[in-house]
Amino acid sequence: MSKAIIESGNVAAAMAVQLARAEVIAAYPITPQTPVTEKLSELITAGRMDAEYVAVESEHSAMAVCIGAASAGVRAFTATSSNGLLYMSEQLHWAAGARLPIVMCVVNRGIGAPWSVWNDHQDAISQRDAGWIQIFAKDHQEIVDMTLKAFRLAELVHIPVMVNYDGYYLSHTYMPFEPPDAERVDAFLPAYQYKHALSPEHPESLNTVTLPDARLDVQGVKRGGYMDLRHNLHEEMGMAIEVWEEIDRDFQTHFGRGGAPVTDPYRCDDAEVVIVAMGSMANQFRVVVDRLRQDDGIRAGVLALQMYRPFPGAMLARALQSAKHVMVYEKGLSYGSQGALYGDIKSALYPYPSRPQLHNFIVGLGGREIPTESLYQTTKTSCAPDRILPPAQSDVPQWIGLQL
Amino acid sequence: MKMAAKTTVLNLTEEEFVHPGNRACSGCGLSILYRIGLKALGRDCIFVVPPSCLTVMQGLFPIAATQMPVLNGTFASTAAIATGVKAAMRRLGRPTQVVAWAGDGGTSDIGIQALSGALERGEDIIYICYDNEAYMNTGVQRSGTTPQGSLTTTTPFSGKSEVGKNLPAIIAAHNPAYLATCSASYPLDFHDKLLKAKQIKGLKYLHVQTPCPPGWGIEEHMTVALGRAAVETGLFDLYEIEDGRMQLTGQSLQQLGNTGLRPVREYLEMQVRFKAFSDEQVAALQAQVDQRWSGYRDRFK
Numbered sequence: 001m002s003k004a005i006i007e008s009g010n011v012a013a014a015m016a017v018q019l020a021r022a023e024v025i026a027a028y029p030i031t032p033q034t035p036v037t038e039k040l041s042e043l044i045t046a047g048r049m050d051a052e053y054v055a056v057e058s059e060h061s062a063m064a065v066c067i068g069a070a071s072a073g074v075r076a077f078t079a080t081s082s083n084g085l086l087y088m089s090e091q092l093h094w095a096a097g098a099r100l101p102i103v104m105c106v107v108n109r110g111i112g113a114p115w116s117v118w119n120d121h122q123d124a125i126s127q128r129d130a131g132w133i134q135i136f137a138k139d140h141q142e143i144v145d146m147t148l149k150a151f152r153l154a155e156l157v158h159i160p161v162m163v164n165y166d167g168y169y170l171s172h173t174y175m176p177f178e179p180p181d182a183e184r185v186d187a188f189l190p191a192y193q194y195k196h197a198l199s200p201e202h203p204e205s206l207n208t209v210t211l212p213d214a215r216l217d218v219q220g221v222k223r224g225g226y227m228d229l230r231h232n233l234h235e236e237m238g239m240a241i242e243v244w245e246e247i248d249r250d251f252q253t254h255f256g257r258g259g260a261p262v263t264d265p266y267r268c269d270d271a272e273v274v275i276v277a278m279g280s281m282a283n284q285f286r287v288v289v290d291r292l293r294q295d296d297g298i299r300a301g302v303l304a305l306q307m308y309r310p311f312p313g314a315m316l317a318r319a320l321q322s323a324k325h326v327m328v329y330e331k332g333l334s335y336g337s338q339g340a341l342y343g344d345i346k347s348a349l350y351p352y353p354s355r356p357q358l359h360n361f362i363v364g365l366g367g368r369e370i371p372t373e374s375l376y377q378t379t380k381t382s383c384a385p386d387r388i389l390p391p392a393q394s395d396v397p398q399w400i401g402l403q404l
Numbered sequence: 405m406k407m408a409a410k411t412t413v414l415n416l417t418e419e420e421f422v423h424p425g426n427r428a429c430s431g432c433g434l435s436i437l438y439r440i441g442l443k444a445l446g447r448d449c450i451f452v453v454p455p456s457c458l459t460v461m462q463g464l465f466p467i468a469a470t471q472m473p474v475l476n477g478t479f480a481s482t483a484a485i486a487t488g489v490k491a492a493m494r495r496l497g498r499p500t501q502v503v504a505w506a507g508d509g510g511t512s513d514i515g516i517q518a519l520s521g522a523l524e525r526g527e528d529i530i531y532i533c534y535d536n537e538a539y540m541n542t543g544v545q546r547s548g549t550t551p552q553g554s555l556t557t558t559t560p561f562s563g564k565s566e567v568g569k570n571l572p573a574i575i576a577a578h579n580p581a582y583l584a585t586c587s588a589s590y591p592l593d594f595h596d597k598l599l600k601a602k603q604i605k606g607l608k609y610l611h612v613q614t615p616c617p618p619g620w621g622i623e624e625h626m627t628v629a630l631g632r633a634a635v636e637t638g639l640f641d642l643y644e645i646e647d648g649r650m651q652l653t654g655q656s657l658q659q660l661g662n663t664g665l666r667p668v669r670e671y672l673e674m675q676v677r678f679k680a681f682s683d684e685q686v687a688a689l690q691a692q693v694d695q696r697w698s699g700y701r702d703r704f705k
Contacts, residue, residue, distance in 0.1 A: 024491045026484075052491040056484060057521030064481035064518065068452065068488020071475050074495050076488065094478050198450045198489060200500060203473040210465040217466035 004178045009170035012140045012177055013079065013105045013163070014039035016147035018049045019185045022077040022103075026054040026065035030084040031117045032167040033107040037079060059084040063091035063102075070100040071206060073197030075151065077102070081167060082109035085123045089130065092160075096131025096233065098207050101154030101161075101192070105147065108279065108331075109167040110366035118367020119167040121278065124308070125332035125340045131233055133161040133240055134309040136278040138264075140170065140177040145257055146306075148180065149247050152189050156247070157240045159233070164308075168367070169280045180255050188254045237310045244307060262312045263319060264304040267293065271301030273383045274323040274356075276316075276345060278305045281329060281363070281370065288376045296380060305341070313348035320345070321352055325383045327359045329375070329400075338397045357388075360397040368401050375400075411592050411599070417443045426469035428461045431624030433588030433614035433631065434534050435461060440591040441532070442472065444598035449501045450493075452486040454479045454515060456507040457541045458534070480514045482506045483522035486529045501530060501602060508535040512548035512571045523578035523607050530601050530608045533571065534588070536616035544619045553681045553689075555621075563680040572611045576645050581606025583645040584653070588614045589631025593642060593654040613640045621676020633671040638693045641700075652704060660704055668693055 007015075013036050017025070025044070027037035043049035052069075056062045059080050066076035080088065085106055095102050106124055110116035124134055135150065137143045143165050150161040165171065180188075196204055210226045217223050224232075241262060248261035266286050268274055273292070275285050282304030292300040303319060305312075320326050326349075328342040337343065342360035349355050359382050364370040378400055381387065421442035428435040434457055442449075451474045453459055459476055463469040477485040486504040493500045506515055511533040519531065538556045539545040545558040549571055553563040576583055582604045586594040594612060601608035615622065615630040622630055634640040635655045642656040652660060659665060668690050672678040 023495045024488060026488065052495060054487055054491060055525070056487075057517060057524070060478075061481055061484035061487075061518045061521055064477065064484030065488035065491065067477060067481075068475065068485040068490075069492040069495075070488075072450070072489045072492030072496070074492035090478050091481065198473045198475055198492075200448050200450065200473055203471060205462060205465075205468040205470060205472075205474040205476070207476040208463060208465045208468070208474075209459060209476075215464075215466060223466035 004176045006174050006176050007140070008035065008172055008174050009140050009143050009165055010035035010107065010172070011039050012143045013147055013165070014043065015179050016144045017077050018043050019180060019182055020077075020103075020148055020151045020189055021075065021186075022051055022151075023074045024052045024054065024065065024069035024076040025078065026056050026062040026076070027078050028056055028059045028062050028080070028084060030059070030081045032109060032171045033079045033081040033084070033105070035171070036105055036107070059088040060091055063088040063095060066102045066104075067091060067095055067098065067100060070095075070102050070194070071098065071198050073192065073194040075192040077104065079105040079107065081107045082111055082123045085127060086111060089127060092127055092130040092132055094207075095160045097229070099158040099233070101151075101158055103147065103150045103154055103161050103163065106162050106164045107167045107171045108164050116366035117167070119169055120331035120365045120367070121164070122332040122365070124162065124164045125334075127162070128309055128340060131159070131237070132309065133159055133237065133307070135161065135163055135307050136305065137163060137165040137170065138280050138283045138304055140175040141257065143170065144177055144179060145251065145255070148185060148189060149244070149251055149261075152247050153240060153244055155192055156243055157236055159237055159240060164279065166280045184254050188251065241307065241310055241312050241315070260306065262307045262315060264306055265319065266302045266304070268301030268303055268319065271299050272324040273298055273300040273327065273379065274320055274325070275300065275302040275327045275329060275379060276305055276320075276341065277302065277329045278308060278341065279331070281331070284370065284372055285329070285375060287372055288379060291376055292380060298380065298383060300379065308341070311344050311348070313344070316345060317348045317352050320349060320356060321354045323356045325359065326356045327361065327379055327382060329361045329363055331364045333362055333397060338395070342397065357394070359394065361400050362397045363400045370401065411595050413592070416440070416592065416595070419443065421447070421471050423469050423471065426461050426463065428457065429618055431617040431627045432457070432461070433536065433616060433627050434458060436591050436627070437534055437588050437594060437612055437614060440595050441598055444595040445501060445503060445602070448499065449503050450475065450489055452477060452482055452489060452502065452504045454482045454506050454510040455541065456510055457536075458505055458507070460541065479510055481518050482510060482515050483519040483527070483529070483531060486531070487522050487525070487527045490527060490529050504529055504531045506531075506533055507541070508533060508537060508549040508571070509539045509547040512569050516574070520578065523575065523580055526581070526606050528605055528607070530598070530610070532610045532612060534612045534614040535571070536614045536619055537568070538616075538619050540616050540619045553678055553685050555677045555680055561680065563678070572609075575609045575611070579648060580609050582608040584610050585641060585643055586610055586612040587631040587635055587640060587642065588612060589628045589635070590642065590654055597644070619677070622674060626674065630671070630674055633666065633674060636666045637668045637671045638665045638697045639668055639671055652700065660700060665693070665697065
């Protein structure tokens with residue numbers, strides 16, 4: 001059995017990539033992601049990892065290298081943060097449309113302007129419609145496990161996967177975790193095989209101009225047009241939820257960890273108040289939940305959302321329907337509207353007869369401290385029986401911890 | 405490295421790598437280059453192509469005019485995608501050539517950062533820039549290499565006021581393994597420079613002047629005559645740079661002994677795009693060419 005070690009979240013990610021036997025790594029430095037690629041280049045240079053390291057001149061090119069390598073049938077990885085993710089945005093859409101199973105760690109950080117190197121989720125949220133699968137880890141062990149599972153998911157459904165984890169909170173803190181045994185990883189994650197891999201023996205022209213309508217190929221077989229290909233991406237992305245659950249079950253048989261791949265509920269069974277959050281903040285809420293139950297007799301629970309895209313709407317609706325209050329805390333928003341996750345959850349609940357009271361909180365942007373005490377106070381205050389707000393006030397995000 | 409025996413129409417391979425019929429305009433200089441270039445490159449190649457006339461020429465899904473494996477990618481990232489494909493080939497233990505083939509906009513403007521990175525890293529790829537001196541695929545807008553005075557849809561009436569980028573010189577400053585300039589009007593010279601490039605490790609850059617009938621305002625049958633005129637007037641020079649040493653080649657080398665090259669006016673007057681050129685501009689351009697060629701004569705004699 002492997003032994004637990006204490007390392008940073010970024011090193012945990014690099015170890016997972018090493019164990020996954022990624023063969024082409026391309027990356028560009030950006031805080032707080034940089035230690036991931038530093039570690040990978042160190043592992044490769046020291047001969048402890050057999051891969052190509054390409055020190056590109058930009059994030060746009062980092063994803064381009066991954067696109068080239070994956071199109072040729074080789075497992076590729078990159079990592080980035082913040083503006084780096086946005087700089088490769090065009091390539092993200094390309095990789096998804098090209099159905100390439102690239103895995104990327106995004107060490108979540110606020111977006112400029114103004115510059116911030118600290119954590120929030122706006123980078124990932126801004127790319128939610130790129131066609132990537134987006135998962136969020138909430139501790140170091142999940143960074144390792146999710147990254148390994150992400151390679152298998154990406155290669156099974158042919159959709160790229162973004163493994164998100166919080167900058168500094170997870171990337172730079174040292175926590176114990178158990179690196180999986182290399183031989184078992186090999187059994188869990190078979191070598192990448194891509195049937196459309198670029199090859200002179202079987203020449204194919206990939207990502208050519210595709211017309212609005214379906215067209216016959218030279219054999220007279222009808223081939224879908226752009227819209228049909230995009231429809232397939234959407235449909236197969238929806239199916240990825242089940243595939244992710246299957247992968248998690250298999251991961252459990254190999255490594256004994258897992259069981260909550262899509263949502264991770266804590267004390268939610270009888271909860272009247274359910275908090276929904278992504279990333280490390282969901283773990284922070286466990287303390288809040290315990291205190292609300294113990295000190296105030298409020299039956300609270302926290303539901304960590306591990307998979308944001310594809311959005312597990314039906315699963316969330318089932319989990320949240322019986323609650324009186326659902327409180328969505330998030331570190332990003334759709335400016336001029338509301339929290340992106342809040343909007344998704346509201347939309348998921350709409351078709352169902354029982355709709356809990358919804359609350360939206362924006363917290364921790366650009367690394368603004370998130371005191372557990374203020375999470376506790378806001379949650380407690382918001383579910384007080386005498387505090388019923390009219391829709392015009394309840395359906396707008398409340399900003400926590402402003403220092404205006 | 406010595407150039408092998410020259411390829412002629414008699415010993416050029418008869419094997420075709422492009423299907424008959426494609427979407428190029430009639431008289432397209434690129435279609436000459438593509439057909440002959442593939443004969444030099446052979447089957448063991450993978451192409452990386454950004455948005456350009458070549459994207460359209462190679463065929464629209466699900467039909468391909470090319471017989472080669474092609475990875476179409478985003479505009480700005482051609483050299484980086486090629487880097488990824490080449491890295492994959494190394495991982496797979498395959499000697500397959502990776503050939504990036506982009507236009508002048510895709511190379512000198514939006515793609516220059518990725519290309520500069522690949523040059524600095526010394527990536528083992530062939531990069532071909534077919535330079536038709538404007539954004540032709542989108543309908544003739546000015547690019548970084550559009551020559552001064554040229555009419556385009558974004559430099560109407562009086563032509564482009566700025567001097568075009570000397571892209572080969574920018575590439576040469578990166579000290580590539582091999583650099584060559586070529587012309588669509590001398591396809592066998594292009595062919596043989598590709599044969600040479602295939603033997604060299606590192607980044608091989610071929611810059612190919614490519615006349616474009618609709619963009620330049622010439623009759624379809626004038627493509628070859630135009631490209632030749634560019635070389636024979638001394639406006640576009642054929643050369644190679646290896647180990648930092650520049651050497652004129654082909655027609656440019658042959659005319660080194662001629663003190664009287666064809667006047668640039670002949671080349672300019674063949675094209676609608678230079679209709680706004682004034683007599684003063686012609687004289688200034690002629691003076692530039694004369695000075696450059698005078699330098700060549702001192703340097704290479």
